[in-house]
Amino acid sequence: MSFAFRTPRRAAVAAAGAAAAVVLLAGCSAGGTGSEENAGEPVSGGNLVYATGDAEPTCLDPHVGGNYPQALAASQYLEPLVSKNDDGEIIPWLASEWQESEDGLSWTFTLREGVQFTDGTPLNAEAVKANIEHVQDPETASSTGYLALQKIESVEVIDELTLKLNLKAADSALLESFSMPWVAIQSPTALERSQEENCAAPVGTGPFIVEKWVKQDSITMVRNENYNSPPADAAHEGPAYLESITWKFIPESATRYAALQAGEVHVIDNAQPDSIAAAENNDVIKHLDAPRPGASNRLELNTSKAPFNDPLVREAFVRAVNVNDGVSSLFFGTAERSYSPLSSVEPLGYSDESLFGYDPAEANRLLDEAGWTERDTEGYRVKDGERLSLEFPVSTNQSIPAEQSLFEQLQATAKEAGFEIKLNLLDLSSWYGALAENDYNLVSAPYTKVGPDVLRILFHSDSTVPAPSGYFANLSQVKLDELDELLTKGSETSDPAERAALYEEAQKIVLEGYYILPLYDQQNHFLYRSEVSGLRALPTVSTPTFYDAWLNS
Amino acid sequence: MGAVFVLWAVATLIFFGIRLIPGDPAEAILGGPGSQASPEALEQVRRDYGLDQPLLVQYFTQLGRLLQGDLGDSYSLRMPVAELLGNQLPGTLLLSALALLVAWLLALGLAGWSTLNGKAAAVVASGLEIAAAAVPHFWLASILILLFSNTLGWLPPVSTNSADGLVLPVLALALPLAGFLGQVMRESMLNAMTSPFALSARARGEGETGVLFRHALRHAALPGIALSGWAFGSLLSGAVVVESIFARPGLGRTLLNAVTLRDIPLVTGVALVSALAYVVVMAASDVAERAADPRLRAA
Numbered sequence: 001m002s003f004a005f006r007t008p009r010r011a012a013v014a015a016a017g018a019a020a021a022v023v024l025l026a027g028c029s030a031g032g033t034g035s036e037e038n039a040g041e042p043v044s045g046g047n048l049v050y051a052t053g054d055a056e057p058t059c060l061d062p063h064v065g066g067n068y069p070q071a072l073a074a075s076q077y078l079e080p081l082v083s084k085n086d087d088g089e090i091i092p093w094l095a096s097e098w099q100e101s102e103d104g105l106s107w108t109f110t111l112r113e114g115v116q117f118t119d120g121t122p123l124n125a126e127a128v129k130a131n132i133e134h135v136q137d138p139e140t141a142s143s144t145g146y147l148a149l150q151k152i153e154s155v156e157v158i159d160e161l162t163l164k165l166n167l168k169a170a171d172s173a174l175l176e177s178f179s180m181p182w183v184a185i186q187s188p189t190a191l192e193r194s195q196e197e198n199c200a201a202p203v204g205t206g207p208f209i210v211e212k213w214v215k216q217d218s219i220t221m222v223r224n225e226n227y228n229s230p231p232a233d234a235a236h237e238g239p240a241y242l243e244s245i246t247w248k249f250i251p252e253s254a255t256r257y258a259a260l261q262a263g264e265v266h267v268i269d270n271a272q273p274d275s276i277a278a279a280e281n282n283d284v285i286k287h288l289d290a291p292r293p294g295a296s297n298r299l300e301l302n303t304s305k306a307p308f309n310d311p312l313v314r315e316a317f318v319r320a321v322n323v324n325d326g327v328s329s330l331f332f333g334t335a336e337r338s339y340s341p342l343s344s345v346e347p348l349g350y351s352d353e354s355l356f357g358y359d360p361a362e363a364n365r366l367l368d369e370a371g372w373t374e375r376d377t378e379g380y381r382v383k384d385g386e387r388l389s390l391e392f393p394v395s396t397n398q399s400i401p402a403e404q405s406l407f408e409q410l411q412a413t414a415k416e417a418g419f420e421i422k423l424n425l426l427d428l429s430s431w432y433g434a435l436a437e438n439d440y441n442l443v444s445a446p447y448t449k450v451g452p453d454v455l456r457i458l459f460h461s462d463s464t465v466p467a468p469s470g471y472f473a474n475l476s477q478v479k480l481d482e483l484d485e486l487l488t489k490g491s492e493t494s495d496p497a498e499r500a501a502l503y504e505e506a507q508k509i510v511l512e513g514y515y516i517l518p519l520y521d522q523q524n525h526f527l528y529r530s531e532v533s534g535l536r537a538l539p540t541v542s543t544p545t546f547y548d549a550w551l552n553s
Numbered sequence: 554m555g556a557v558f559v560l561w562a563v564a565t566l567i568f569f570g571i572r573l574i575p576g577d578p579a580e581a582i583l584g585g586p587g588s589q590a591s592p593e594a595l596e597q598v599r600r601d602y603g604l605d606q607p608l609l610v611q612y613f614t615q616l617g618r619l620l621q622g623d624l625g626d627s628y629s630l631r632m633p634v635a636e637l638l639g640n641q642l643p644g645t646l647l648l649s650a651l652a653l654l655v656a657w658l659l660a661l662g663l664a665g666w667s668t669l670n671g672k673a674a675a676v677v678a679s680g681l682e683i684a685a686a687a688v689p690h691f692w693l694a695s696i697l698i699l700l701f702s703n704t705l706g707w708l709p710p711v712s713t714n715s716a717d718g719l720v721l722p723v724l725a726l727a728l729p730l731a732g733f734l735g736q737v738m739r740e741s742m743l744n745a746m747t748s749p750f751a752l753s754a755r756a757r758g759e760g761e762t763g764v765l766f767r768h769a770l771r772h773a774a775l776p777g778i779a780l781s782g783w784a785f786g787s788l789l790s791g792a793v794v795v796e797s798i799f800a801r802p803g804l805g806r807t808l809l810n811a812v813t814l815r816d817i818p819l820v821t822g823v824a825l826v827s828a829l830a831y832v833v834v835m836a837a838s839d840v841a842e843r844a845a846d847p848r849l850r851a852a
Binding site for chain 1: 582593594596629630709798800802803807814
């Protein structure tokens with residue numbers, strides 16, 4: 001199915017009908033995967049308590065900044081123009097149809113009719129225009145949303161429900177970008193308030209409304225009684241079943257799990273491997289595994305300096321570390337090994353297991369070939385008086401304890417081949433600092449974005465140029481004209497087959513060059529009590545949605 | 554005067570200390586993990602928060618504001634620091650005060666019991682005190698949750714505003730402190746029980762319990778009072794751990810987040826309030842010591 005609807009208006013109505021059919025089908029399939037239990041009738045009412053272990057957002061408007069904690073919360077009260085279904089196809093949400101021009105330089109969106117923001121402002125073309133301008137305004141200080149909408153040059157309002165976007169360059173990722181919560185649509189009336197006010201209580205079209213935010217404690221969200229704009233794959237219509245949601249911040253993972261067990265909360269995120277394993281033996285607790293899209297979790301090998309400027313040493317490292325044993329033991333079988341730069345939920349992900357087998361003999365041979373032939377008294381390899389030593393800054397805010405233990409195991413296995421890995425556990429700001437000073441040989445950095453265009457952010461040579469903050473996303477510092485060209489073309493090509501071919505070629509280059517060592521999907525595990533039914537994660541950035549959820553008493 | 558100097562030193566140390574650690578506050582303001590700030594956005598944030606000014610200018614600007622009682626706005630929570638502290642301080646004060654009280658009661662109880670029950674009791678009490686004093690807050694809190702929430706199901710693992718939610722966090726803070734206090738209190742209580750005035754009290758026909766309550770208790774309290782100022786400071790640092798584990802809003806948790814996010818105004822605000830609280834409690838423990846010990850009043 002193509003995601004560009006090159007259809008006249010009438011046919012689009014048929015498309016909407018088809019979308020409605022998708023609703024029914026998706027309703028069934030969702031029942032088959034996530035919520036087959038308690039298949040009773042939905043119950044209206046009740047307050048659901050959700051406990052997040054992610055950071056507390058600094059602002060509830062995800063246009064401002066733009067990180068995952070904001071996406072988690074915003075998925076309950078804001079809605080984007082489009083969504084994705086379980087097969088990875090773009091489906092209607094606030095936009096009912098869309099059309100790309102022949103040259104790819106403009107897009108026309110038609111909005112759903114009769115939708116209102118919770119402050120009474122109608123959803124129309126003017127409102128969407130105001131949102132795009134809000135994201136692009138430097139005063140908003142948007143990061144993720146800003147990058148997603150970077151290619152939009154201007155917005156024209158055609159009529160009440162139609163708008164046209166003019167682009168600086170063709171953008172095959174535009175619909176994927178518009179599916180993300182970081183560019184969800186807010187009431188233009190509310191956006192005119194001060195940023196403080198809008199951060200405290202953004203106004204959207206979603207099934208819930210932000211009522212109160214007590215910093216460092218909780219956000220209270222209440223049901224939107226006039227809700228009428230579910231995405232095309234939702235299981236029901238009309239207002240949500242739940243009357244309200246209490247969104248609690250519980251940073252400590254053991255406490256979060258204890259609170260779930262005690263029945264004080266109904267759903268937790270950031271469930272740790274040991275809790276998930278414990279929950280397997282607990283009848284009242286269920287597990288929802290929803291890996292994040294975008295990049296897989298991977299080690300990036302800094303090719304800008306010795307020793308990883310030598311491809312032989314890069315391959316030797318990859319062969320020298322035993323990832324699989326560490327992953328299976330430390331993650332209790334909750335994480336699956338990846339051999340791709342992209343998450344397993346990305347339809348265009350390409351993987352090649354043969355490149356990443358654990359082979360100490362081969363690692364030793366490669367290091368000999370690369371000239372690291374001597375060993376010092378501690379057993380590390382030496383060349384020209386220099387030890388084969390790797391700096392590995394680890395962000396304790398981003399790497400969970402199991403992952404930190406995995407890195408220690410990699411450290412131990414790499415030692416046998418003669419690599420010294422210096423693990424430095426750092427808080428987030430110090431970690432950013434180490435990267436900005438190019439003071440690393442290995443690093444693990446998450447990146448969430450819908451669609452394969454994330455490859456351009458991570459591996460295009462443009463991304464080696466640091467922002468004024470010193471941060472850059474291309475941490476392996478690959479600079480290859482051939483790769484740049486594939487990624488640029490991929491970002492402009494809407495033809496699905498051609499796009500897939502370009503991204504496959506790009507991923508091959510990344511994998512075969514040993515610029516990264518893929519580990520596993522970005523872990524996104526939810527545990528919930530069995531009285532919760534109808535919970536699912538949105539297939540876009542895997543945030544939970546409580547629109548279809550209800551509580552059995 | 555001394556207090557003012559302490560506050561100035563704290564503000565200065567925090568300001569430059571935080572700058573010494575690598576990392577850009579502007580980046581942190583824009584959200585941290587997973588977000589990639591545009592140059593324009595970073596510029597905007599630097600302008601908004603005055604981070605584009607030379608360091609010394611920023612320092613004096615901040616001192617000037619502090620002198621006027623303006624603690625500035627938090628980078629990470631986008632609220633006036635004073636308002637945040639006003640919201641978070643009562644919870645932490647309540648927690649610390651209760652923990653101090655419980656620690657005192659536990660320490661005195663154990664010291665009194667061991668004093669009245671001879672050598673073997675003294676060994677047991679001393680062992681308990683050393684064990685309690687050596688336990689890290691983090692570990693203790695986790696064990697308390699495991700025992701009282703998961704296994705027994707008596708108390709909630711998350712500390713809400715209800716009274717039963719306070720029990721575990723207070724215990725997690727109070728037990729190690731009780732160990733410290735108990736060690737010194739028992740020592741002076743034992744000394745008092747063998748001193749001449751105890752002897753003469755017994756000679757007047759007073760029972761052991763009477764000697765303990767009427768005479769030894771006051772002696773035992775003295776080192777405890779002297780330590781309480783220090784103890785209060787240790788409670789504030791313990792609160793960082795305990796508030797995070799029990800998901801309790803408060804000064805400690807605020808500080809932890811603020812340091813991680815390089816939220817300079819907020820870190821400064823929390824540090825100043827803690828320093829001020831410390832100064833006040835030290836002064837109060839001085840006064841209490843004088844009240845309890847006539848010798849100090851004469852001096």
